[in-house]
Amino acid sequence: MENNGLIFSMLSALLDYPDQTLIAALDEIRAALAAHPSLPADTRSALIDLVDRLSARPLLDLQEDYVEIFDRGRATSLYLFEHVHGESRERGQAMVDLLAMYEAKGLFLGAGELPDYLPVFLEFLAHETPGQARALLGEIADISRQIATRLAERGTPYFAAVAALLPLAGEAPLAYANAALFDAATTCEIDGEALDREWQEEPVSFLGAQVPLSKNPEPIQFYEKRPSR
Numbered sequence: 001m002e003n004n005g006l007i008f009s010m011l012s013a014l015l016d017y018p019d020q021t022l023i024a025a026l027d028e029i030r031a032a033l034a035a036h037p038s039l040p041a042d043t044r045s046a047l048i049d050l051v052d053r054l055s056a057r058p059l060l061d062l063q064e065d066y067v068e069i070f071d072r073g074r075a076t077s078l079y080l081f082e083h084v085h086g087e088s089r090e091r092g093q094a095m096v097d098l099l100a101m102y103e104a105k106g107l108f109l110g111a112g113e114l115p116d117y118l119p120v121f122l123e124f125l126a127h128e129t130p131g132q133a134r135a136l137l138g139e140i141a142d143i144s145r146q147i148a149t150r151l152a153e154r155g156t157p158y159f160a161a162v163a164a165l166l167p168l169a170g171e172a173p174l175a176y177a178n179a180a181l182f183d184a185a186t187t188c189e190i191d192g193e194a195l196d197r198e199w200q201e202e203p204v205s206f207l208g209a210q211v212p213l214s215k216n217p218e219p220i221q222f223y224e225k226r227p228s229r
Helices: 005-015 020-035 041-055 059-070 090-104 118-125 130-139 141-153 159-163 192-199
Strands: none
Touching: 005 020, 005 041, 005 118, 005 130, 005 159, 020 041, 041 159, 118 130, 130 141, 141 159
16 A cells, blocks of 8 residues: 555645745645656646645735635634534544544644644644555545535635545545636635535534534634744
8 A cells, every 4th residue: 555644744734824844845745746646647737736826926925825715614624623523512522532642653742733633634644554544534534525625616726735635545536627726816705604604514524423513603713723923
């Protein structure tokens, strides 16, 4: 079985809050993704498009885009348990259990890092055996497909980094032919009505958990791994 540890780390970097370290690594990431045999041709092409678009924009613009894309609703949140538990009390215990799984394998998170943040989860998978990484990635396949679909609908190339997790988990890839193309001149704006619809998304399963969300949930508290600006 192919060891995809390096690819998991690169996808983690692409999905994390952009910084100068990412910018410096984009050429290396592009070369690795373009040649990786575990990724279908459409997946590689979409990832290369994402990397090229990140390379073409100033860092400050990338950071503003990131906040706009990922911090404005549950549907595209990269905090996995928001898609399962919302802000219910069950989320706290799920966090504890996931953190324990990390620490049992020697991964200890820094201050401000939450274990259900997708880039953190991917970095954990990068240090797992290929079989275990594939199995755990399969556990979040429903969430990955949901997030990737919502990102594609908004026309952001970030959909590619999440959609790439599907073939790596042995799942059917996203239908790229139906994915919207990103227009760098048009930010992905969402009106209040659309956000209200996002709060009502049906929950999906992650690591065996499935908890119904309230029909009238409280606004989400977004936990930021990145430093305050």
